[in-house]
Amino acid sequence: MSVLALRSWLLAEVPGSKGQARCQRLFIGWLAFRRNPVAVIGLLIIVSLILIALLAPWLTSSDALEPNLGRRLQPPGSEHWLGTDELGRDIRDRIIWGSRITLYIVGLVSIIVVPIGLFIGVVAGYIGGWVDTVLMRLTDIFLAFPRLILAMALVAALGPGLENAVLAIALTTWSPFARIARAEALTIRNSDFILAARMQGVSTAGILARHVAPLCMSSVIVRLTLDMAGIILTAAGLGFLGLGAQPPTPEWGAMISLGRQYLIDQWWVPTMPGIAILIVSLGFNLLGDGLRDVFDPKSGG
Amino acid sequence: MAAADSGSTVAGSNLALPPKLVKISGFIASLILTFIGLTAITFTIGRVMPADPVLAIVGDRASQEVYDQVFLQLGLDQPIYIQYFKYLGQLLQGDLGTSIMTAQPVADDILRFFPATLELATVATLLGIFVGIPMGVFAAVNQGRWPDHVVRIIGLIGYSAPIFWLGMIALLVFYANLGWVAGPGRLDVFYDSIVEPVSGILILDAALAGEWEIFHNAIEHLILPASILGTFALAYIARMTRSFMLDQLSQEYILTARVKGIPEWQVIWGHAFRNVLVQLITIIGLTYASLLEGSVLTETIFSWPGIGLYITNSLFNNDMNAVLGGTIVVGVCFVGINLLSDLLYKLVDPRVR
Amino acid sequence: MSSIRRVADSMTDSPLLSVEDLHVTYHTPTGPVLAVKGVSFELGREKLGIVGESGSGKSQTGRAILGLTAPGGEVRAKRLEFDGTDLLHANKRTMRRIRGGGISMIMQDPKYSLNPVMTVGKQIEEAFLVHSNDSKREARRRTLEMLRAVQIREPERVYRAYPHEVSGGMGQRIMIAMMMIPEPSIIIADEPTSALDVTVQLQVLAVLDDMISERGMGLIFISHDLNLIASFCDRILIMYGGQVMEECRADELAQAKHPYTRGLLNCLPRLDGSQDELAVLRRDPAWLEIREKIS
Numbered sequence: 001m002s003v004l005a006l007r008s009w010l011l012a013e014v015p016g017s018k019g020q021a022r023c024q025r026l027f028i029g030w031l032a033f034r035r036n037p038v039a040v041i042g043l044l045i046i047v048s049l050i051l052i053a054l055l056a057p058w059l060t061s062s063d064a065l066e067p068n069l070g071r072r073l074q075p076p077g078s079e080h081w082l083g084t085d086e087l088g089r090d091i092r093d094r095i096i097w098g099s100r101i102t103l104y105i106v107g108l109v110s111i112i113v114v115p116i117g118l119f120i121g122v123v124a125g126y127i128g129g130w131v132d133t134v135l136m137r138l139t140d141i142f143l144a145f146p147r148l149i150l151a152m153a154l155v156a157a158l159g160p161g162l163e164n165a166v167l168a169i170a171l172t173t174w175s176p177f178a179r180i181a182r183a184e185a186l187t188i189r190n191s192d193f194i195l196a197a198r199m200q201g202v203s204t205a206g207i208l209a210r211h212v213a214p215l216c217m218s219s220v221i222v223r224l225t226l227d228m229a230g231i232i233l234t235a236a237g238l239g240f241l242g243l244g245a246q247p248p249t250p251e252w253g254a255m256i257s258l259g260r261q262y263l264i265d266q267w268w269v270p271t272m273p274g275i276a277i278l279i280v281s282l283g284f285n286l287l288g289d290g291l292r293d294v295f296d297p298k299s300g301g
Numbered sequence: 302m303a304a305a306d307s308g309s310t311v312a313g314s315n316l317a318l319p320p321k322l323v324k325i326s327g328f329i330a331s332l333i334l335t336f337i338g339l340t341a342i343t344f345t346i347g348r349v350m351p352a353d354p355v356l357a358i359v360g361d362r363a364s365q366e367v368y369d370q371v372f373l374q375l376g377l378d379q380p381i382y383i384q385y386f387k388y389l390g391q392l393l394q395g396d397l398g399t400s401i402m403t404a405q406p407v408a409d410d411i412l413r414f415f416p417a418t419l420e421l422a423t424v425a426t427l428l429g430i431f432v433g434i435p436m437g438v439f440a441a442v443n444q445g446r447w448p449d450h451v452v453r454i455i456g457l458i459g460y461s462a463p464i465f466w467l468g469m470i471a472l473l474v475f476y477a478n479l480g481w482v483a484g485p486g487r488l489d490v491f492y493d494s495i496v497e498p499v500s501g502i503l504i505l506d507a508a509l510a511g512e513w514e515i516f517h518n519a520i521e522h523l524i525l526p527a528s529i530l531g532t533f534a535l536a537y538i539a540r541m542t543r544s545f546m547l548d549q550l551s552q553e554y555i556l557t558a559r560v561k562g563i564p565e566w567q568v569i570w571g572h573a574f575r576n577v578l579v580q581l582i583t584i585i586g587l588t589y590a591s592l593l594e595g596s597v598l599t600e601t602i603f604s605w606p607g608i609g610l611y612i613t614n615s616l617f618n619n620d621m622n623a624v625l626g627g628t629i630v631v632g633v634c635f636v637g638i639n640l641l642s643d644l645l646y647k648l649v650d651p652r653v654r
Numbered sequence: 655m656s657s658i659r660r661v662a663d664s665m666t667d668s669p670l671l672s673v674e675d676l677h678v679t680y681h682t683p684t685g686p687v688l689a690v691k692g693v694s695f696e697l698g699r700e701k702l703g704i705v706g707e708s709g710s711g712k713s714q715t716g717r718a719i720l721g722l723t724a725p726g727g728e729v730r731a732k733r734l735e736f737d738g739t740d741l742l743h744a745n746k747r748t749m750r751r752i753r754g755g756g757i758s759m760i761m762q763d764p765k766y767s768l769n770p771v772m773t774v775g776k777q778i779e780e781a782f783l784v785h786s787n788d789s790k791r792e793a794r795r796r797t798l799e800m801l802r803a804v805q806i807r808e809p810e811r812v813y814r815a816y817p818h819e820v821s822g823g824m825g826q827r828i829m830i831a832m833m834m835i836p837e838p839s840i841i842i843a844d845e846p847t848s849a850l851d852v853t854v855q856l857q858v859l860a861v862l863d864d865m866i867s868e869r870g871m872g873l874i875f876i877s878h879d880l881n882l883i884a885s886f887c888d889r890i891l892i893m894y895g896g897q898v899m900e901e902c903r904a905d906e907l908a909q910a911k912h913p914y915t916r917g918l919l920n921c922l923p924r925l926d927g928s929q930d931e932l933a934v935l936r937r938d939p940a941w942l943e944i945r946e947k948i949s
Contacts (some may be wrong), residue, residue: 153615
């Protein structure tokens with residue numbers, strides 16, 4: 001199909017099939033998204049992050065993570081673009097490997113948080129009554145805790161480590177999603193199509209899974225993207241405090257902590273990883289803003 | 302006439318209790334329930350999660366007697382719910398356990414460290430309010446043009462940068478290189494312990510005592526960490542103000558105001574902003590609460606002796622009681638502030654009254 | 655000052671408002687949207703009704719006159735004149751003087767068009783104080799007087815009330831009071847009764863009618879309700895697709911010539927039961943094409 005024909009198929013007034021309708025929605029959403037240059041930048045950043053993480057073995061030298069005391073604390077230059085750290089490792093290479101850890105954290109937290117949040121929110125919103133009250137109280141309690149501090153307490157009990165940090169972050173992050181899913185479920189609960197499904201004999205679980213949950217997805221995804229930056233920052237904070245991934249793993253927050261003592265004379269050691277965190281965090285915020293503007297333009301302006 | 306003409310307020314409210322009382326008791330009930338939830342969580346973290354809760358509290362090098370003593374104290378021989386009630390009882394009496402680091406009651410330690418954090422968070426929030434709000438309004442009014450973009454960028458950076466890294470860079474630039482501000486800590490070493498801690502808030506205490514040199518020095522130390530924390534607050538407040546303002550500016554009553562011929566600045570501040578003010582109360586409350594948390598990392602960088610630093614150090618020393626004690630205190634404050642701002646909102650919004 | 659001008663105006667025959675070839679265009683990412691395509695009319699001290707369905711451009715016309723088109727919209731016209739002032743090229747200060755003081759607008763739903771956190775009295779006072787140098791005390795007096803003039807029985811109580819505390823009909827009368835207090839010459843009423851119950855509608859319209867006749871004002875009444883406009887106004891403009899389809903006097907409506915108007919008239923249910931099936935309006939796409947001036 002030529003580009004012109006594809007475009008007119010996507011912009012047709014009346015879609016011919018469900019598939020076409022879905023493609024149309026995505027395309028129109030993409031057009032609106034594309035109008036926002038900052039959001040596109042965000043998307044580019046995230047895509048770059050993923051690419052860099054995937055291509056890490058090819059982008060770095062093979063001994064990138066090996067200490068080499070002969071060339072420690074070298075300033076940024078042609079051979080080491082971002083300089084070397086206190087053990088002589090190339091900082092750029094360490095940051096590239098660290099991107100895998102960042103993605104790992106982001107991915108793992110998302111996989112834990114979205115299903116839990118959706119489940120609790122949708123069940124609470126749809127069923128209502130005392131189930132709703134109990135679940136929302138639970139959500140509120142977790143929402144009431146300051147994220148980093150609760151994560152710290154959890155890591156204190158479980159011991160430092162990447163997986164424990166991920167668990168701690170996940171436990172402190174799921175609450176907003178439950179609230180959003182519940183709000184959406186409440187609005188949808190009394191819709192005619194839900195009523196129709198019930199009359200057809202679809203079980204409650206079926207209704208929740210196939211009708212209610214999918215409708216909440218877009219809000220949850222927008223919120224997830226917006227929260228992603230916060231998750232990354234919390235993970236970096238935990239890493240900085242030495243509670244996340246342990247050395248020699250090149251986690252960005254830990255890198256800053258280790259390099260902190262060299263701040264004055266070899267500023268690049270703690271600064272560069274921080275810039276990486278800033279850029280990725282920024283990327284998610286921009287992307288999240290853009291997505292929110294597409295899905296719910298009134299809320300962001 | 303007065304009795305029959307019941308006015309135009311919500312019809313059919315047959316409550317025997319005055320609405321204010323209902324609201325306040327609802328607030329208290331919320332607080333209690335959330336407190337129970339909080340303590341349940343910290344209890345779980347402290348007793349249920351670690352492999353050996355006694356070890357977590359007394360540390361590896363404690364003697365057998367100390368171990369036995371704490372074992373009994375915790376009531377570990379008894380069923381879990383009895384342990385929990387014991388725990389709750391202790392908490393309500395203000396007993397947060399003893400710290401292995403200082404051998405003092407955790408509650409006393411926290412009381413000593415808390416004002417520093419309060420000072421930091423308050424100044425940072427004020428910064429956020431007085432700079433962030435005008436920025437947000439300015440951005441909303443000029444939506445799509447360069448002021449909007451500038452504000453959004455500043456907001457985004459404040460929002461996206463790791464706060465401890467920002468603090469580090471700020472120390473490097475403003476202290477080490479430019480020498481504009483004083484370094485880490487609350488005061489230069491030789492000013493330490495001169496001023497009597499009345500409120501614990503140094504600048505207040507120094508001012509009250511008339512020690513202006515110390516006051517000056519305290520401000521020099523306070524300004525950088527407060528600015529860093531404040532940037533974070535500012536970013537959030539500006540962003541939300543902008544969002545609220547944009548929402549209001551698209552409402553019908555703004556058109557009405559313009560139709561009346563009112564000058565634009567009055568439309569913005571007298572009409573749109575008036576409607577935003579109420580929502581900002583909640584935002585400011587949220588900001589203040591989250592600054593309590595943000596101070597953890599900031600205090601570490603600036604060696605600011607507040608509750609954040611306390612919790613962090615306790616963590617490194619495996620001082621479980623201290624960590625959990627600090628967590629509870631911060632958690633309660635967090636919850637308290639949020640609920641308070643909720644209540645304030647309900648009291649101030651004429652539509653809810 | 656305004657009463658003298660009014661007398662002077664009624665002596666000459668020049669219209670209060672002249673609109674010639676008005677265009678309102680919105681530039682959207684999927685292309686330009688022509689909301690108003692070449693509308694022309696004149697308004698004297700009379701009641702002009704603009705009838706049309708949603709999207710016909712009637713509200714956009716009203717906003718364009720006041721210079722309050724939403725951002726993104728471009729207004730062009732051969733002539734847009736009020737009382738000798740060129741509205742197209744007027745500076746901000748002039749426009750602000752005209753808004754409220756010369757031309758005013760009543761909107762559809764007082765639930766949304768009144769500021770929720772300001773008392774009714776304060777909002778009306780504001781409308782007055784913007785266009786005069788009087789004291790606050792005088793403003794309060796006039797406000798109460800105005801509230802009485804719109805048939806509000808307890809002006810003191812309503813003065814202190816918030817918009818959400820009053821009923822719809824009262825809200826609209828408050829709107830009328832607020833928009834009349836600076837003594838404009840023209841009032842644009844954009845669907846003023848569409849959000850009200852039928853009985854309340856008549857009440858509000860009666861108040862509006864009285865005030866307009868009393869003060870010798872011009873009225874532009876925008877609505878989708880053909881019957882209402884036919885009974886209330888002197889002249890009618892029928893709009894469709896951003897253009898004027900037909901212009902006629904209210905009492906000559908039954909003799910309307912344009913197929914769209916005839917279609918509309920045929921759609922109206924009649925109480926005398928002379929129809930078995932209600933007609934459906936068939937739209938001719940040719941009506942959407944931009945034409946030369948009809949009159």
